[in-house]
Amino acid sequence: MLLFNLIISSAAIAAALPTPESSGGNQSQPFSGLAPWNAGAVNQFPIHSSCNATQRRQIELGLNETITLASHAQDHILRWRNESEIYRKYFGDRPSMEAIGAFDIVVNGDKKDILFRCDNPDGNCNNEGWAGHWRGENGTDETVICDLSYQTRRSLSTMCGLGYTVSESETNTFWAADLLHRLYHVSAIGQNWIDHFADGYEEVIDQAKENATLSTRDSETLQYFALEVYAYDIAVPGIGCPGDQHKHDETHAEQTTSEAVTSQPTPTATNTDAPSKTSEVPAVSSCLGCIVEI
Template sequence: MVLISSLLLFSAVAVAVPAPTPTPTPVKSHDHGNHSTTAEKNKPWNAGAVPQYPIHESCNATQRRQIEAGLNETILLANHAKDHILRWGNDSSIYRKYFGDRPSIEAIGAYDIVVNGNKDGVLFRCDNPDNNCELEGWAGHWRGENATSETVICEMSYHTRRYLTTMCAMGYTVAGSDIATFWAADLLHRLYHVPAIGQLHVDHFADSFEEVIDLAKSNKTESTRDSETLQLFALEAYAYDISVPGVGCAGESHVDEEEEDVPENCHTHDGGVLHCT
């Protein structure tokens, strides 16, 4: 009887133990506000950047090749100008000649954006959509209000522009020759017109070698964002440091004193060359 009672007691106790409560299966929440995939989350920080200046399909193979070579030299010219300033700063006599005692940070930025900035928002084309290439003396132009990101390169450019390998040759001097002699400086000028590069900050405050030097002598704030100044400094620094090291070909300016009527959307450079936008 004792054994039976014990068994009954054990059974009663066993029955009294409640069954374990099943663990509820977690319900997956759906975040309807975030649909980014793993691939999107793993994109590099600079995804979508445009590393090279775009050239329009209207340019044929030879035009494209020349523009590409010119743009490569523009980057080379701008990068050396930046490197020269980073190395020497205001201690450089060439820097003081063109920028006076102005802080160097603005000029460095003006060159660096050409070299390392996103190339989106810039387009070079060859199809003369505004018919300006038919005008005498036009080697190219920024399209302005018609298309602020676009620059047209006219036929004249392919016959007259030179490459930096001929710097300081054939009588060229920085002060005495046309500022647009080389593709590098001409395209640098054209890039500064485009808002994506010049940011409506780089502009024309001087239109001759003499005016550029006057800006520097008077220590005007515009010198480090003047298109003409930025081109001339880059050319002289390259000539002195790279083309003919320690010598360069600065030259002297020979300005035509005769005044001429200049259209409202144009400006002249040394040698009487007309540049229009």
């Protein structure tokens, strides 16, 4: 009889305990309900309705090549870490995970809060030589692509052709690198961390020698690195098209390196609030399948 009473008491206590479904308190996402953890993720770059079918197609192809360029840059670093000659040329001795992250967020990051548009809302496409711009305070998530882009940007399939070299040509020769630069302006990708610290090939190489701490967060450096490893690994394997190489005073480099031990330079970014002007690229002598007149 005593055993029977104990069993009855235990059953009553168990029945009174709260079940997992009836537990109090809020259950934090992503585990509530039946929604998957990544519900609402945006995997494609949004393009504004102001872009017509032809513009949309070219922007989409350009963004696909941006993913290709960034993905290979990431793969190169994952394979060789910070030991490859090209890596050390652009990033010095910086840890490889810094540069990997800068490329990975372009490839795999959520595409929400990014918008490409074609309607020239700020009038900057009327300025001579402007092929696109980040809207800045007028629209921090938005990038405008101007008509000049469709007339001058090239596909990665022409890498190392038509006179292109990494050191002597503009980074925005190709859709891939131009759009990579524009994505870094948007806070969803650049996260107010990637910025402009060097301007042009020479400054990029100097920066890797004298202040490498900025290299892995420098927009220009990331573009040059991605272009050079794509040229060397993919376009013309084992050769690439680096162009004239940087000539640096080694004595000066040693001096600045020793000074950096006792005094670290303060990061100073160039102004990115103003819309970014796009330099003209060399004219292409024949249609590459991506030129339209609008």
